Amino acid sequence: MTNVDIVRKAQNAFLQSGRPDIKTGMEVEVYQIIKEGNKQRIQRFKGIVIKIAGKSELEKTMTVRRKVGAFGVEKIFAIHSPTIEKIEVLRQFKVRRKSIKFIRELTGKAARLKEIKMDNASLNAEKTLPVIETPVVKTETPKGEEKKEIVETSTEKAPEAPKVEEKAEEVKTEKKAETKTEEK
Secondary structure (H helix, E strand, O other), X not given: OOHHHHHHHHHHOOOOOOOEOOOOOXXXXXXXXXXXXXXXXXXXXXXXXXXXXXXXXXXXEEEEEEEEOOEEEEEEEEOOOOOEEEEEEEEEEOOOOOEOHHHHOOOHHHHOOOEEOOOHHXXXXXXXXXXXXXXXXXXXXXXXXXXXXXXXXXXXXXXXXXXXXXXXXXXXXXXXHHHHHHHO
């Protein structure tokens, strides 16, 4: 087993399940847990992802930018941080670059991006965590023979989160029920 395999196996325990596959150019809403003394609350931050950084899955960070009045506000979030309750993808825009930091200098119509029409269920579908194969070394010693090493590989999957599609269907049925009561 190489050092890289050992590091990946250790990092798998800390990966948060239920995180969507986030790309540059997506409009996201991040629900972050803020602790103030003994109290804790959830703070929402809605904006466009302008940069994704990090080599391994656990090190991935995203820079989210939004306009507040005449000022631009940016926050950097670790995607698999335990302080992030959930990340919700609202829309996806067409971008051709890994980093769209140029949008900082643009204002008005020049800062508009073309939206890609997609359904919310596919945008918020959780990313499947990678399957990591780790070699398992077993030694067998039959009577009168020398030790033989047999190398087998075992596959481990990260724990699965609840399906996003089921939650989306529940929300749709709740909205339909609300509209029917409003019509009456």
